[in-house]
Amino acid sequence: MKKVEINSIEVARLAGVSRSTVSRVINNYSNVPQKTREKVMKAIKELNYFPNVSAQMLAGKKSRTIGLFMVSSGEIAVDVLTNMMIVSVIENASDLNYYVLTYIIRDVSDEAAINNVREIFYQRRIDGGIFIGTKQDEPFVDELIAEGFIVGIFDQEHTGTPAPNRIVANFNNESGMKQAIAYLLGLGHRQIGLINGDRSRLSGMAKYEGFHGAMRQHGLEIQPDWIIDGDFTEDAGYNAIKELLQRAEQIPTAIIAANDSVAFGAVRALREHGMKVPEHMSIIGFDDHVLSEKHSPPLTTVRVDFKHLFKELMQAVIEQIEQQSDSIKEVRYDCTLIIRDSCRRLD
């Protein structure tokens, strides 16, 4: 049933030239006369010929494929943000004529999974990789970079000796935190809590430090009981509120959540305790999740522009693949506070 494979020899024969010439027209060499080019193109069309990509690669071409490595434990399917990131990476690559091979890492401590990641690089399946969800300076990623592979990492900054083949991208979370706190202050809040994200991740640490910095800057007292660790999930937000209500003698008038999912969880827990947002508690999230404006109440949040960030990250990675420059690349975006209905003015 399967037709015999068509190769460049057959195209050459049909066009009445050599394989070298066929290759030259495919690779857009400038020294092929228009006439010859046309003959060859005609043969290519006629035979429905596509060069075998393995042969091309073996002869030195790139795969034009980027690996997307997504570390995500637990029920990823529920997360609208994950989807957006995956799709965004794929589409940005597609716009630049690259393909994406996606690999999901459920557990970074699973040696077999990490070995698969290594294998994908060493086997030359990809020209470079993008990592999402790793912690700052994850050892196996650093190792790959030390080997010379080209890697783009979201939510990471340069530390130690920056390398041109390590491209980092992150948001200015400190600034976002500052905006959130300034806004709350303007509404009369002085008792502000934080449900934090994973501090081994850059954004977790940056938000944590941004919170402390901004609070101090405004001379607001930081109440340790009101700062609760979490991991960026809805459950973490839910549990944090449960814990807070159980433990603290007094509760804050406003809480900043490490992201919108955490905020959703917090609102749910508050509701279960008969407390309404923003009447009894003001809440600010981070990200501006697609569901945030549909949430009840519509969530005030620090918006972050994932699409543009991934676009620039992808561009930088591909530029490095194609040009191998020596410059150190970092993409960084600011955030914007989006005011909706989850915070109230204190009277």
Place this chain on the structure above:
Amino acid sequence: MKKVEINSIEVARLAGVSRSTVSRVINNYSNVPQKTREKVMKAIKELNYFPNVSAQMLAGKKSRTIGLFMVSSGEIAVDVLTNMMIVSVIENASDLNYYVLTYIIRDVSDEAAINNVREIFYQRRIDGGIFIGTKQDEPFVDELIAEGFIVGIFDQEHTGTPAPNRIVANFNNESGMKQAIAYLLGLGHRQIGLINGDRSRLSGMAKYEGFHGAMRQHGLEIQPDWIIDGDFTEDAGYNAIKELLQRAEQIPTAIIAANDSVAFGAVRALREHGMKVPEHMSIIGFDDHVLSEKHSPPLTTVRVDFKHLFKELMQAVIEQIEQQSDSIKEVRYDCTLIIRDSCRRLD
């Protein structure tokens, strides 16, 4: 910075054997004595050697990569279901030691995009492909199948002459529709409407026909005004209700939506007209979307098991890749009605 590539010659040298032997241990040939195998494995470990996948492919091995082609117009990022499907396909492949190259088709009539799809197959980037979101008997897919490529298609059934390299997977939507109608009937509903999905897709057609069949079977009158075409999106559900309320002299007591997103849109439109679900209108969805039980009201819906379906589809595709059998494969799952709070008993 980049180390010189390590190839099988270096491994052979270090292990004191020939490249043939190195290849034999990598490919698990049985005629290699344990001693030799160990020497070679040691050298492989020591040099951190991974065989170049292009060279392997050129020598006749498979790529162990499956293409995932997702046709999805518009804002895909909002859709939790899409995410689940993509991740489900990737993880099922991963469990079988395969990789996934994902390509998003925004518009099936975009010749450039379709050419990219063809190219991916012809270039031998993948061993087979899975299509999600195509209509029944989409011509460019049929063409690929005619060329002998191995293709798995979700929401499709065999028509014409079934081929072993066309593997279809679908849900028994007629049965789901029957369950929904029987349930409504049991609650006393006799005036039932349908907001349908895209009828050029199998599931759209199957639900449409299932609705008609079940209605007739129960001797219920089908009111053409209450059957509204849509396209499986929330907006379609919203618009359908708007249209219905504007146009119809009388409205049904219950409506079945082609999927949960459509149902959400319908509920939203009803609410805008001051109608509550289920007090003024009963609604049943399809899929059992992750958000359906969190919806207000929690949505009664026909549940469908995507994860298992994709698992079996992936298995069948890979089996065909590895064994090239002549059997015709179809995977088909039943649906189950999940009763929640969006339907009321008529009195």
Place this chain on the structure above:
DNA sequence: CTGAAAGCGCTTACAG
């Protein structure tokens, strides 16, 4: 401008 030929890194019949 263009062809013949080497080379990319594997696998696998073949011969021993």
Place this chain on the structure above:
DNA sequence: CTGAAAGCGCTTACAG
């Protein structure tokens, strides 16, 4: 059990 060699389908210096 194992090595030498052909072959997979390209690209690209080289020579003309």
